[in-house]
Amino acid sequence: MANTTGESALDTGAVGAEIEDERRAEAVRGEPPFTEHPASGDRLAAALKDAVIAGLIALALAGPMVGLRTETAIGGLSLSQHWLPVAVIVAVVFLGRLLLNLFVWRTGGRTKPITATSFRLLPSGEQLEKWRWPGLVAAIAFTIVMPFLPFADRYWMDQAIVVLTYCMLGWGLNVVVGLAGLLDLGYVAFYAVGAYSFALLATNFDLGFWVCLPMAGILAAGWGLILGFPVLRLRGDYLAIVTLAFGEIIRVVIINWYDFTNGPDGISGIPRPTLFGIPFERGDDGFAAVFGLEYSSIQRIIFLYYIILVLALVTNFVTLRLRRLPVGRAWEALREDEIACRSLGINTTNTKLTAFATGAMFGGFAGSFFATRQGFISPESFTAIESFIILAVVVLGGLGSQLGIVIAVIFLNTAFEVLRGLDEYRMLIVGLMMVLIMVWRPRGLVSTRRPSVTLSGRAKAVRGELVGEGSG
Amino acid sequence: MNRWESDPILTVEHLTMRFGGLVAIDDLSFSVGRGDITAIIGPNGAGKTTVFNCVTGFYKPTEGRIAIALDKADAETLERLTAGGQRMSEDRNILLLDRMPDFEIARDARVARTFQNIRLFGGMTVLENLFVAQHNKLMLASNYTIGGIFGLSRYRKGQDDALGRARYWLEQIDLIDRADDPAADLPYGAQRRLEIARAMCTGPKLLCLDEPAAGLNPRESAELNTLLRFIRDEHGISVLLIEHDMGVVMEISDHIVVLDYGEKISDGAADFVRHDPKVIAAYLGVEDEEVETPAEQGASG
CATH class of the missing domain: 1.10.3470 (ABC transporter involved in vitamin B12 uptake, BtuC)
Known part of the structure; x- marks a missing residue:
């Protein structure tokens, strides 16, 4: 413990201010990180880099989900490969992301980096709030009628x-x-x-x-x-x-x-x-x-x-x-x-x-x-x-x-x-x-x-x- | 006669707390007057927080008796309960806190407390913090959850009452605009105020505050003084507080108890304690004659 007397009151005061600063810093940290507007020459490079990352994510997702498909074969299941749709998906994501980067997400001289948007791939709390009731009703309605939908066979x-x-x-x-x-x-x-x-x-x-x-x-x-x-x-x-x-x-x-x-x-x-x-x-x-x-x-x-x-x-x-x-x-x-x-x-x-x-x-x-x-x-x-x-x-x-x-x-x-x-x-x-x-x-x-x-x-x-x- | 002698709400007698070989509190006796603001002061390590933890049941005292008289002090009943090994009198007026677990002290003996390092429910909103404080009332109103699930009218009424009480205290601590914000987002001073409001929402008779002014700026300290006086005068709540900020202590306390090395070295009204040579010596650790004037400045500033 620290020393005695009136000084200790000062000490606790300083600690309190520090805690407050920390809390403020924490509160700011919750916001998505926005980077400063890069110099104009960098913009194309940044947009390209961002689009490549998006394309890789698309590849990682579409590869196993679309590219590989299990099919019933004699003596069990076999794996068939479908790489054309994967290529199309990756290309669409890459080009779309590039175009969005270059022409849409440039408001106020700020580009939105992939980090900012990837944190928002799922809607934020407030956005979810708006869709809460319609989403809930739609989900329950879907689950109720699902058995009578055409795709609902034994497997589904x-x-x-x-x-x-x-x-x-x-x-x-x-x-x-x-x-x-x-x-x-x-x-x-x-x-x-x-x-x-x-x-x-x-x-x-x-x-x-x-x-x-x-x-x-x-x-x-x-x-x-x-x-x-x-x-x-x-x-x-x-x-x-x-x-x-x-x-x-x-x-x-x-x-x-x-x-x-x-x-x-x-x-x-x-x-x-x-x-x-x-x-x-x-x-x-x-x-x-x-x-x-x-x-x-x-x-x-x-x-x-x-x-x-x-x-x-x-x-x-x-x-x-x-x-x-x-x-x-x-x-x-x-x-x-x-x-x-x-x-x-x-x-x-x-x-x-x-x-x-x-x-x-x-x-x-x-x-x-x-x-x-x-x-x-x-x-x-x-x-x-x-x-x-x-x-x-x-x-x-x-x-x-x-x-x-x-x-x-x-x-x-x-x-x-x-x-x-x-x-x-x-x-x-x-x-x-x-x-x-x-x-x-x-x-x-x-x-x-x-x-x-x-x-x-x-x-x-x-x-x-x-x-x-x-x-x- | 002083109120802490004529009608004490809390009496602590021969309280001793040992942690292994360490004696944190040694044979301490003092009383808290009904409707008084009582301050426990003392140098760091004097055992102030240990006293608090014994009173609120977070520590089980090694020896001694801690009793609360919710309506009226009654020495005869107290002795009878002590001898009979009971926890509380039939009319729930006298309760022996050293025999009760912490949550029962808060619920039945109506002692509320705050903490030196603020303990709010950070991820819950300001309003939710005040609702948690009214848990036992709301539990009863919801018929221990069964009525609440079906939304019976008794629960709805209980919830409205809780909301009213929360709104009242939010207005008193000036946080009504931030009722739906997470408690962790509040600035430090507001968190201190919220912790006091949360303690008040439990409906206490005795409010124990562990360093409520720590980390507050002068303006916030002044507001705290006003709030504590309001709690004492308008609600008739007795307040027991630990404080290092002598500005707060000297200004609002009716009664001050000074501890050093787990023992009581002075006990009395603010003016008496301020001039007690033992207190000055304990705080400055030197001969009292040499430092009479600076000590007074230190004590009043």
Whole structure:
């Protein structure tokens, strides 16, 4: 500590001014960096350089996405190459960028460098705000009519179901990681608890999907509390390690408790969901016969699709709603500063436990959907890699952002599907892409935070760099 | 008789705090008068913040008793509670803070605090900070979330009340125009004011401020004085503060407690403390006769 007397008052004053300067500098840093107008001779060179960079980005994107295509061949899949469209895309991007650089983006003697625009490839918080409601309505309308669109065959419906399942898992984990700031590496444990709860209840007690679903959610929430208690005092890395261990413990118990869980053999014959008791099968009592339709196996897939759509929308609605309630605000406050929370009379123990339980409950719902969709579950489905993928979705999307998670899930699923033919290189390329995204947007795709309550009624998004990441 | 003797809101008796072998506070006793602004001063390392952390429950005292009397001091009940091992009296008037965890002290004993290094929720807006402070009231209004999810009228009313209280304090600290800005974007002085407003939104009886004037310029310090007087006079809140800025301390304090090396060396009204030779010696570390005049300047400027 410094010396005594009146001088110390001066010292603290100076420190205060420094902090203020730092904050100002931080506030300015949020703006996109604009460079000074280059000398006129440099302009063409700068525009060319910028266009080349844009062209390379286009090549990197279009190469794997357009240039390589998997096709069904005898004995599996084969990779066909289509380099002409790639060349066209790259050329269009290069020329367009060059022309834009030379003739459009020269307002007020300032050129906009690639850095400025690449940071704006995704719209800023304010721009998103304008498209919030129209975008939401359009997205929901699209998801509702999607099964009846011409392209929606079995493959597309399966992909849509996978995307929605991961959205739901991402939104559930987002409560724990994104809002409460508690790093949870064992989320798949709750997915597993939900799936096994459903499977065991349904096969042993002959209960239907709609009865088992809430029970699976409650059981998973209970396990969330059980995990929550021992880890309340842990923070950061230590918390992550213990949750990771918890995820593995659940899996190992499932493998070894043969009498109860059927061990590595898994549980089969899990009942399919029914529409008010009408099963989706061939026969006189089946859905097709009752409604006078021709039987098709896709009807069951479409029904599953609508179930997961409703579950995902409910998850989204409830988590958004919770965020605007005192409990959600307390989660976020916990992420920002736990000590300040306690000084305001918030019971941080209960707050953390509710976050764990809420997240686990949605994981449990998703798990029971997984079980009914597959009809068969085994410990194989609940490995640590699943936890990592769900966490990656949350981090990639931007902690706390619901929209970011959807984008991240679609991105990852598309990447996995497109690269399916590359076998072991698939993980490598997806990993590399994720690294690049995190370099490009360190706080995830949508890093801004919407305030949960406003005085003026117009919500201004909070910049990502101000939002805490949580350390507990 | 002084208010801190006749009707103390907070009484600290024989408080001792040891960290391993280090004695941070040694057998400290003092009282905070109801409706007074009480300052704890002392050289760096005297144990001021440790006292604060004991009072607000962030540290568990090694020995001693810390009691708050929310409505009226009552020595008899206090002794009964101490002997009976209870935390609080049935009417929730007397509470023993040394037996309560930190969040219960803020919630039930109605002690609010600020921090030496500001602890706002930086990524949340100014208004959200004030809403988090009203968490327990809002939790109740939302029927512990169930009513809130369905948007019952009780929750809507609770939210309106919270908004009204937040708006009131934002007007008092002159930040109403920045209600929807992130707290981290505010200038330093405004963050200090916001932290005080956030503490006030919890509805406290005793407000503990840890160096509220640190880093403020003279104008902001003067505004802080006005705000603290307003809190005391208009809301009847007792204030306990740690401060190095003698301009603030001497001007607004009704009662000053001086600590040095974890012990109380002086206790009384501003004028008494200002002229106490022990205080002068502690602050300047030399014989008092030699430096009577500069010490006074240091103390009043």
